[in-house]
Amino acid sequence: MNEYEKTNILLIEDERSDARLVLELISEIKNKIFQMEWQQNLSGGIDYLENNPVDVILLDLMLPDSWEMESFNKIKAVAPNIPVIILTGFKDEKLAIKAVQRGAQDYLFKSDISAKLLERSIRYAIERQRTIIELKALSVIDELTGLYNRRGFLTLAEQQMKFANRNNKGIILLFIDVDDLKAINDKFGHNVGDVALTDTADILKESFRRSDIIARIGGDEFAILALEAEKHNEDIILSRLREKVNDYNRSGKLGLELSLSIGVAHYDSNEPCSVEELMARADNTMYKQKHQK
Numbered sequence: 001m002n003e004y005e006k007t008n009i010l011l012i013e014d015e016r017s018d019a020r021l022v023l024e025l026i027s028e029i030k031n032k033i034f035q036m037e038w039q040q041n042l043s044g045g046i047d048y049l050e051n052n053p054v055d056v057i058l059l060d061l062m063l064p065d066s067w068e069m070e071s072f073n074k075i076k077a078v079a080p081n082i083p084v085i086i087l088t089g090f091k092d093e094k095l096a097i098k099a100v101q102r103g104a105q106d107y108l109f110k111s112d113i114s115a116k117l118l119e120r121s122i123r124y125a126i127e128r129q130r131t132i133i134e135l136k137a138l139s140v141i142d143e144l145t146g147l148y149n150r151r152g153f154l155t156l157a158e159q160q161m162k163f164a165n166r167n168n169k170g171i172i173l174l175f176i177d178v179d180d181l182k183a184i185n186d187k188f189g190h191n192v193g194d195v196a197l198t199d200t201a202d203i204l205k206e207s208f209r210r211s212d213i214i215a216r217i218g219g220d221e222f223a224i225l226a227l228e229a230e231k232h233n234e235d236i237i238l239s240r241l242r243e244k245v246n247d248y249n250r251s252g253k254l255g256l257e258l259s260l261s262i263g264v265a266h267y268d269s270n271e272p273c274s275v276e277e278l279m280a281r282a283d284n285t286m287y288k289q290k291h292q293k
Helices: 016-028 043-053 068-078 089-100 115-137 150-167 181-188 190-206 230-250 275-292
Strands: 007-010 033-039 058-059 084-088 108-109 171-178 213-216 219-227 260-267
Touching: 007 016, 007 043, 007 115, 016 033, 016 115, 033 043, 033 275, 043 058, 043 068, 058 068, 058 115, 068 084, 068 089, 068 260, 084 089, 084 115, 089 108, 108 115, 115 150, 150 171, 150 213, 150 219, 150 275, 171 190, 171 230, 171 275, 181 190, 190 213, 230 260, 260 275
Parallel strands: 007 033, 007 058, 058 084, 084 108
Antiparallel strands: 171 219, 171 260, 213 219
């Protein structure tokens, strides 16, 4: 989205004061061309979508003619390829997070919104949605877990490493292996093995940020690219992940203990390397940990 490209925004918001605030913030954004349409209910928003070009949707989930996830689901059914940003209050944060898990690109608190935050959220939402569409065309989603596959991971990782180089940002790459998956398959059957893989994917999604890149890159292997993360963040990241694994094992869901071997590699933009080289470093540290168990 360049500064001379017009961005068509559809705001679906029933509160006049909130709509006025968004319009004022949009007008404060310089060097960008925004055109905003305001609709006060979902049916009006859907009618507008069906007849007009829209680049991004700002959506309040609590509307006169639609409530909660029903609002988001109906919008995505009509416009599956248009990015959606949820506008919410603090009390509705769990609902907004659920919408993001279902495919919304972001959520913003109405009380904290600013022109800078709104402009950045719109820009990132459009860029991410374009990337997702491109990736779907390349068949880059792992069918079992819903995560990116190896091709998707490499495509996104290369983009993010270029961004890190331009902005002098650090990256942490984690290479994860599900321990003894073959033994689980042999003893309990492949259905249980598949559950171990999908549950591992869920643990990873709970442990990392929405902006991080999570992929299943092989049979029992996963990779995560933690963006804008420096070396001193490693202990925090690993601690959070291990805590989630321990919580899962305490729940007794699988009927056996899930164990992960984890390797870590740090990307320094001052000493650039390829994605494959970074993955190889993380893979080596992972296997060292596995053999120490």
